[in-house]
Amino acid sequence: MAKDPKPVDPDKMSRRAQFVETYRMAKKSDSRLNLWILGSLLVGGVIGFVVFWILPGEGVLGIVLSVIGALLVGTMLAMIVFGRRAQRAAYAQMEGQPGAAAAALRMLRRGWKSDPVIAFTKQQDVVHRVIGPPGIVLVGEGNPHRLRQLMTAERRKHERVASEVPIHEVVCGNGEGQVPLSKLVKHVQKLGRSVKPAEMTDILNRLKALDANRSSIPLPKGPVPTSMKGMRGQMRGR
Template structure:
């Protein structure tokens, strides 16, 4: 019996190790794909990354030689490692910028951006929408309830008003924020949506968030609802978006 359990334990550990190796390999492949796609769109990427590595390494070597902080052969490799790290961070940010640029204006882009927000945010995509692919997404977080509309402003504003009225019946005195994603006056650019939401003041705690999520989940969107809305931007650049998420997690 003990031998059988020991064998099962070893097999489980081996399977877990194999799964970790496979996941690591997949992440490396995604990062490589992101690099290949980014360098085609961003001609300055490779010179910029190489320049960062060279400059940072040179700074460390110069400091070692003239400031006498230690042997250059020790500080040189440290500078190289730091340079690679900084260049990788720059690469990740440029990939993210490219992803947002390609997603901007596509139906479902705001919902996709919201679904990628890290932290304790409860996102419900396309709680109400139209056949023109306008939609309102709902986010529950410490600020309260955040309604995010995307699409033609003239069609989105009535949707926001409708959803706000509906939500107000069950959220009590919890603040309800209304945002429209776009590049027009008074609208929030897609690339700044997450930053804008994170800057909203905290008004409720996690327990209140749980209660609100339960109440709002019971509401059923009228009309076409979320059925007409894609869960994320249209297929263009899908590989880049997947790779961008991997780069952000590294």
């Protein structure tokens, strides 16, 4: 019996391979993706042609500039629309799946460190950790009542080793006071800038001692898109 091919690490994929994988992922849950891309390409092309047509230039030069402008603006708009639709499709596939918040947090840019599942319950309520400009961010997903006790315990543990570092608590979900999965990354990024890049190393070193006492915690299983990390650029519409 043939074995399933081993998944390729998104970080080791070429740009072209990442783009193709992102398109396939988005197309599964967005049947109108091609129409949106084609429509944005045409609209952007018309806008680019008109803008470059009114610029100084006559005859052949004016036509050439207009065509180039149409291609540039059309392609740029199509890529932006594709990125937004792909992002929406990815979140739709992850919604409600165990570990969805951890997958979304992988899209954070450089300067952030994400540690999935630093604490959990038997019912698969989990707490993830992000370290970045706001300080330490504890992100919980699961039952809010069980998470309250779990996150309080994690806050106390972190305060023992990094008492002067700001600690934020975020619960990912669709309930009152929770942050929806699609807005999680932006919410975390807007928590402020209390920690300088030079201080990150010191914080990470302090947390090593805390993490060394933890048992190995596996990420909850679920059909979470594995391409999220390697395709951050396309997902942001860039």
